[in-house]
Amino acid sequence: MNSVVKIKNLSHKYGSTVALDDISLEVERGELFGIIGPDGAGKSTLYRILATLLNPDKGEVYVAGLNALTDYKKIRTKIGYMPERFSLYQDLTVNENLNFYASLFGVSIKENYDLIAPVFGQLERFPNRRAGALSGGMKQKLALSCALIHRPEVLLLDEPTTGVDAVSRSEFWDMLSQLRKSGITILVSTSYMDEATQCERIAMINKGKILDTNTPVNLVDNLNENLYCAAANNMFGLLNRLRRTSGVRNCYTFGATLHVVADTSFDPDQVSAQLTADGLKNVKIYRTKGDIEDLFIKLTRDE
Amino acid sequence: MNNQKKVISVKDLTKKFGSFTAVDHISFDVMEGEIFGFLGANGAGKTTAMRMLCGLSFPTSGSGTVAGFDITTDAEDIKRNIGYMSQKFSLYSDLTVIQNLRLFSTIYGMSDKEFKSASENLFKELEMEDMRNTLVGEIPVGWRQKLAFATATIHNPKVVFLDEPTGGVDPVTRRRFWELIYQASSKGMTIFVTTHYLDEAEYCNRVSIMVDGKISALDNPTALKEKYHATTMDEVFRIVAKQAKREE
Numbered sequence: 418m419n420s421v422v423k424i425k426n427l428s429h430k431y432g433s434t435v436a437l438d439d440i441s442l443e444v445e446r447g448e449l450f451g452i453i454g455p456d457g458a459g460k461s462t463l464y465r466i467l468a469t470l471l472n473p474d475k476g477e478v479y480v481a482g483l484n485a486l487t488d489y490k491k492i493r494t495k496i497g498y499m500p501e502r503f504s505l506y507q508d509l510t511v512n513e514n515l516n517f518y519a520s521l522f523g524v525s526i527k528e529n530y531d532l533i534a535p536v537f538g539q540l541e542r543f544p545n546r547r548a549g550a551l552s553g554g555m556k557q558k559l560a561l562s563c564a565l566i567h568r569p570e571v572l573l574l575d576e577p578t579t580g581v582d583a584v585s586r587s588e589f590w591d592m593l594s595q596l597r598k599s600g601i602t603i604l605v606s607t608s609y610m611d612e613a614t615q616c617e618r619i620a621m622i623n624k625g626k627i628l629d630t631n632t633p634v635n636l637v638d639n640l641n642e643n644l645y646c647a648a649a650n651n652m653f654g655l656l657n658r659l660r661r662t663s664g665v666r667n668c669y670t671f672g673a674t675l676h677v678v679a680d681t682s683f684d685p686d687q688v689s690a691q692l693t694a695d696g697l698k699n700v701k702i703y704r705t706k707g708d709i710e711d712l713f714i715k716l717t718r719d720e
Numbered sequence: 721m722n723n724q725k726k727v728i729s730v731k732d733l734t735k736k737f738g739s740f741t742a743v744d745h746i747s748f749d750v751m752e753g754e755i756f757g758f759l760g761a762n763g764a765g766k767t768t769a770m771r772m773l774c775g776l777s778f779p780t781s782g783s784g785t786v787a788g789f790d791i792t793t794d795a796e797d798i799k800r801n802i803g804y805m806s807q808k809f810s811l812y813s814d815l816t817v818i819q820n821l822r823l824f825s826t827i828y829g830m831s832d833k834e835f836k837s838a839s840e841n842l843f844k845e846l847e848m849e850d851m852r853n854t855l856v857g858e859i860p861v862g863w864r865q866k867l868a869f870a871t872a873t874i875h876n877p878k879v880v881f882l883d884e885p886t887g888g889v890d891p892v893t894r895r896r897f898w899e900l901i902y903q904a905s906s907k908g909m910t911i912f913v914t915t916h917y918l919d920e921a922e923y924c925n926r927v928s929i930m931v932d933g934k935i936s937a938l939d940n941p942t943a944l945k946e947k948y949h950a951t952t953m954d955e956v957f958r959i960v961a962k963q964a965k966r967e968e
Contacts, residue, residue, distance in 0.1 A: 455890030457861060553762050579888060582761040582916055583954060584961045608888040609917075623890065652923070653902050669895050672919035672952060673941070710891050717892055 420479075421446045421571055421602040422467065427476030429462055436462040437473070438625040444604060444618075449597050451616030452606040453709070459625040460606040461501060464575040467604070468498040481570045494522065497564035501576040503556050507549030511540050511559055514548050515566060522567030529568045535595040537562040554585050561592070565601075572596070574605040578612065590615045610710040621713060628716040633709060640712050645685060646674040646705040650698040658695065662688055669714065676711060677702070725752040727879045727910040728773065730784030730791070735768050735777065742768040744933035745782065750926075752878070755901060755911040757921045760930030761961045766914055767883075769930070773912070774881055775799045787878040800828060803872040803880035807887040810868035813857030817848065820856055820871055828875035835874075842870050862893040869900055879910040886917060898923050921953035929957060932966040 422444040429437040437459045444450045452460050465471035467480055469489035478485035481495040505514045515537070519526050530537075536558050548559060557577060564572060574593075578586045590612065593603060605616070613619050614633045621628040621636070629636060647668075649655040656675055659668040664683035668675055677683070685702040692700045728750035735743040743765045750756045760766040771777035773786050775795035783790070789797040811820050818839065825835040843849045846866050851859055856867065865885070873880050882901070886894045898920065905911050905925075913924070921927050921941060928938040937944060937960045941953055950956045 455861070455893075456888035458890075576888075580762075580884070580916070582961065583918055583957055584761055586916075587958075608890075610891060653899070653906075656899075669892075670898060670919075670923060672954075673922045673945075713891050717890065 419446050420444060421448075421481055422450075422604065423477075423479040424463075425477040427463075427466065427473050427478060429459075429466065429471070429473045429475075435625050437466075439476075440622075440625070440627045442620055442627065442630065444602060446602055447597070447600050449593060449603045449605070449615070449617050451613055451619035452604065452622055453608075453610060453613050453619050453713075454606075454622035455608050457624075458622045460622060461575055463622075464498070464500070464573055464604075464606065467571075467573055468496060469493060494567070495570045496573055497567070497569035497571070498573045499560050499564045499575065499577060501579060503560060505548050505556070505560055505563060508547055510545050510547055511551070512544040514559060514563055518563040519566045524567050526566065529566055532568055532596075532599055532601075533562045533565050536565070536592055553581065554588075557581075557589070558592075565596075570602060572601055572603045574603065576606050576608065578607055578609060586612070610708070610713055613709040619709075621709075621716065623713075623717055628713075636712055637706065637708055640707050640715065642707060642711065642715060643679045643681060643683065644705050644707045644711065645677040645679060645683070645702050646671070647677050647700075647702045648674045649692065649700045655692065655697060655700070658692060658697070659688075662691075664688075667714075667718065671710075674705075676705065676707070678715070726750070726785075727752050727754075728756075728784070728786050728912065730773070731782060733769065733772060733782035733784055733791075734780050735765075735772060736780045741933050743772070743779075746930075746933075746935050748928060748935060748938060750879070750910055750912060752910055753905050753908045754926065755905050755913065755924045757924035757927035758912060758914045758930070759918075759921060759927060759957060760914075761964060763966070764930040764961075764964070765933040766930055770881060770883065770912075770914070773798075774802060774804060800875075801877055803875070803877040804883070805868050805872035805880065805885055806883040807885055807889075811856045811864060811871065814855060816853050816855055817859070817867060818852045820867065821874055824871040825874050830875055838874050838876070842874065846870060861889065862896060865889065865893055865897050866900060869897070869904075873904065873909065877909070879912060880904070882911065882913040884914055884916065886915060886920065894920075918952070918954040918957050921957070927953065929960045931961060931964050936960050936963060 420443040424442040427437055427440050454460055466473050466478055469485050469492050480492045483492050515526060540558055578589055618632050620630040647655060647659060656668060659665050659677055664680045665677055667678040689700045689702050726749045731747045732745045733743060734745050758766060772779050772791060775798035783792060786798050787801040821839050843852060886897055901911050926940050928935050944956045948956045948959045
């Protein structure tokens with residue numbers, strides 16, 4: 418078995434609230450695997466179970482080939498877990514935090530420095546700054562360094578880019594692709610759909626269920642919708658009109674244009690002419706391919 | 721724009737913390753009914769600027785008015801006359817829908833009578849009449865978003881500040897929320913909004929981008945894309961935000 422994480426029919430409830438509902442998943446060694454879904458989808462519950470901090474109600478979970486229920490102590494030495502909330506000691510310095518985590522796992526910083534170098538490099542300028550006084554981006558780099566210092570087989574990152582601006586998010590993903598070269602398996606969760614393309618494979622999760630698992634390219638190829646972009650001078654006016662147009666199954670904003678999910682009866686030229694006659698200006702309607710967000714919208718509307 | 725009435729107007733607004741200048745002489749106007757996107761990288765000074773605009777922080781220098789009140793002398797009036805909603809905290813999940821609305825209306829000093837008519841209208845408008853006695857913790861996230869916006873605007877403020885209102889929200893709910901924003905703006909409410917989703921910047925009438933405490937770019941999305949030879953606001957943001965020199 419080459420899968421580093423294996424989940425079979427996993428379910429978990431908090432009281433009457435279903436957090437995870439019969440999910441199954443396998444992650445291969447060395448994969449950069451994304452868990453993509455909005456807040457409340459069950460991502461953090463899944464991470465807590467994988468990190469052996471929570472026992473599931475039902476199902477089987479194997480991490481690094483070990484059973485999460487019986488071998489949790491061994492698993493803990495083989496994983497690096499970065500929870501969503503900053504979990505280091507705010508009143509210890511950068512170096513004290515790193516030393517502390519190294520000593521917990523009985524390793525030296527020196528022996529594993531090559532692994533954290535691409536992440537920790539930028540923190541070396543202020544070894545004596547208290548963790549609490551670091552900026553958000555630097556805190557994140559320190560937390561990631563501490564999660565990596567014992568050279569784990571599996572890195573569990575729970576929403577590392579939440580609340581982070583677009584530029585810093587890109588930098589973070591660059592760091593992850595650097596890390597992957599060392600062969601480590603990375604499970605990363607996010608609510609940003611655009612980050613899906615940075616992963617080799619993703620599982621789309623919503624309301625405790627996995628909607629689909631595949632490579633981002635295959636997922637988009639399977640979208641199988643008759644999809645158009647639409648734009649005009651008055652975008653919200655256009656949105657309201659298109660929703661009332663026959664042949665339009667769904668219409669929603671998509672950045673600078675609208676996306677129109679249409680029947681085969683939809684004739685873009687005819688609809689453009691009609692909208693122009695109705696008083697809209699610069700009407701453009703053209704075919705588009707769609708992306709993960711379109712797929713997510715489709716799958717969650719079908720529920 | 722409906723007309724050219726300024727709802728927010730600031731000149732050389734500056735905030736220093738010791739020797740660090742968090743906000744550095746920013747000047748801009750926001751017009752009535754405008755959807756104004758306030759963007760910037762983490763640490764660029766957005767939150768500090770927004771706190772001054774909401775009357776929560778006193779500027780080191782500079783001047784300005786929000787909803788007709790002076791930010792250096794009338795901070796208390798500003799707080800009563802604006803709406804504010806953030807992703808992190810908006811509603812009490814162990815209170816019912818109507819209790820949440822009642823709480824916020826009281827904070828904003830509304831009378832029972834005013835509350836009654838405002839809340840009846842809201843329930844109709846938001847199609848939430850059968851949820852009024854449901855605990856907020858038990859209603860779906862999409863409705864919670866709508867309700868959070870309703871509580872922030874129950875006193876019909878001239879301007880509402882939305883601080884990352886859609887963070888972590890699913891794609892369908894996120895879009896519905898923007899339609900709600902658009903509706904409010906078309907009725908004349910001014911919307912001041914921050915976001916990390918750059919597709920949402922495309923929906924704003926104008927967008928400003930803060931870099932190192934200053935406003936580095938400010939225009940409508942079409943003009944910004946032309947200026948930076950970009951096809952999306954995402955590209956514009958990356959080009960502008962990368963000019964930052966300030967160390968984190």
